[in-house]
Amino acid sequence: MKKIKVGILTISDGREYLHREYAGLLMTYQEEIKRELESDGTFEIVGGSLAIHTNEEAKEEALKLQQAGVEATIFNYAIWCYPQFTAVALNFAPGPYLLFCNLHPSECGMVGMMAAAGTLEQLGIPYEKLWGSIMDGEIKKKMTAFLRSASAVKRLKGLTFGNFGGRPLGMYTAVANLEQWQREFGIDVENIEQDDIIREGEAVSGDKVEHAFAWLTENVGEIAYDGEGLTPEKLKLQIRSYYGLRRIIERRKLDFIGIKAHGDLTDRYITMDLAEAFLNDPYDWDGPHEPIIAATESDMDGALTMQIFKLLTGLPVLFADVRHYDKEKDIWYFSNSGTHATYFAGGSLDPKENLKHVTFYPETHYYPAGGASVHHFAKAGKVTLARLARRQGKYYMTIVPAELVEFEREEALRLGSMTTPAWPAAFTRLKADADTFLEKFPCNHIHGVYGEWTEELILTAKLMNMEVQVLTSSSKCGRHK
CATH class of the missing domain: 3.20.14.10 (L-fucose/L-arabinose isomerase, C-terminal)
Known part of the structure; x- marks a missing residue:
């Protein structure tokens, strides 16, 4: 079966000094997700080139996923981040959408994800939520299940x-x-x-x-x-x-x-x-x-x-x-x-x-x-x-x-x-x-x-x-x- 092409966008804080502090950590989490999903040959991951911390970046990175023809988009949250960036990216990033956050107690990924989820609720945009570490086998299994399902629905179109x-x-x-x-x-x-x-x-x-x-x-x-x-x-x-x-x-x-x-x-x-x-x-x-x-x-x-x-x-x-x-x-x-x-x-x-x-x-x-x-x-x-x-x-x-x-x-x-x-x-x-x-x-x-x-x-x-x-x-x- 042809590999499932998945996009990942990692969302950051809109305050420049906090973005600079955490940008490296955020991209480390993104790379971890990419590596784990690609490990068995089922998925081809198209990752954002940076942690998004402006509306302009949200549009540009989401357009890259659109142009790459991804079949689903994962929004990755590891710290508090501005919900507006997710909202802007949704205008271009292909769905279905999975909102994913870590559970590290010293990092506010869950808060960032929940704020973004509330935004999507208000906009009436369907999505799924998942939280934990991609290194956890059960979490990876759930993410894989969603991505397979998203791809199946997407691949029906045009048949x-x-x-x-x-x-x-x-x-x-x-x-x-x-x-x-x-x-x-x-x-x-x-x-x-x-x-x-x-x-x-x-x-x-x-x-x-x-x-x-x-x-x-x-x-x-x-x-x-x-x-x-x-x-x-x-x-x-x-x-x-x-x-x-x-x-x-x-x-x-x-x-x-x-x-x-x-x-x-x-x-x-x-x-x-x-x-x-x-x-x-x-x-x-x-x-x-x-x-x-x-x-x-x-x-x-x-x-x-x-x-x-x-x-x-x-x-x-x-x-x-x-x-x-x-x-x-x-x-x-x-x-x-x-x-x-x-x-x-x-x-x-x-x-x-x-x-x-x-x-x-x-x-x-x-x-x-x-x-x-x-x-x-x-x-x-x-x-x-x-x-x-x-x-x-x-x-x-x-x-x-x-x-x-x-x-x-x-x-x-x-x-x-x-x-x-x-x-x-x-x-x-x-x-x-x-x-x-x-x-x-x-x-x-x-x-x-x-x-x-x-x-x-x-x-x-x-x-x-x-x-x-x-x-x-x-x-x-x-x-x-």
Whole structure:
């Protein structure tokens, strides 16, 4: 993932003699923040060249951040400082804004920060506050969470969503208003005919298709040809559909997509399971690539949820149906015919490690055109699940901390056969009890990534002016504004 570019402006006292006394100390604190944030390669820091102690300096230093294209600005306070300098800088320094102060008892950083925060309150400018030492791991974690969230919100602006085919299967929750997306997120929606996938796929050279076919044959754990639903010819047609989508994405400069497929492509052409899986993967048969969010059933709010996850984490994102709850095992079966990246089969960036756990089964009778269903069981690990939804036109976010659970293969196959045996499955234990989840979760599709990302999602929703509900149990269902 491209480094997150962050600006830091350090604010000083407007009295010349006090500024001269503390300027060196202030810049030492700034350099400490810069060094710590850049240590793991996630951030590129653009620091102010001096501690600001005049309105002119506030404007000039903030303009430098604007010209550098930073995605968020940290205002750094270590002594008492004039709030007016923060106010002037806000005219030019790019937001979102984090106000940060030290806690040294002989220095008045907290007083300076609180005075600046009061100024922002009066001006009606949103911000977050954080206090402590950047050398404290918890403080650094909180700062990193804010900066990731700020960047994700910023990077949504100017994106283009490719909507192939429109609403599927009568689902209201899969369709969003393009005016609202542009107004609230800065995202444009490009509607595209699914026939374009077929035409572009037909134009792909036979050599490219044969190369992909050979790679899949060599690396996929099992390809269960049955001579009818899944044949070598149908698998090659799925490869063409993947290449067709890649060509359209490149030519139209699409950033993330959704594909209706159902009732059209799945009846008369081929299923999109393979294409969706390898778009969402961090690799294909031609080598590594940045995951391209592709939502099955052209679920727009699902794709938006996934894109936010991607921008926050850089990781492949799960898309699944809320399929079944096993009360005895306290396990949810999250399963869907498409969009399950093969990454989840092994949790590795090495395709060989993941694909050895993957089986291509013949697609079910639900989809007469046939093709391969990309089957696997998700690797165990902590995950954060979420979904954006709308209530009377206003977006809110639901977050569900959880854990993916593995079983011995024979047992996993037995459990999977209770739903749709050919489809991939993520066996999941939620932090929320079943009644809370079913009462509060807003739709049939759920999304997530490995790791603990609850704090980042809460901050992201806050920056987008959304309510948040975190589902943990019937007694601890938290709502955040």
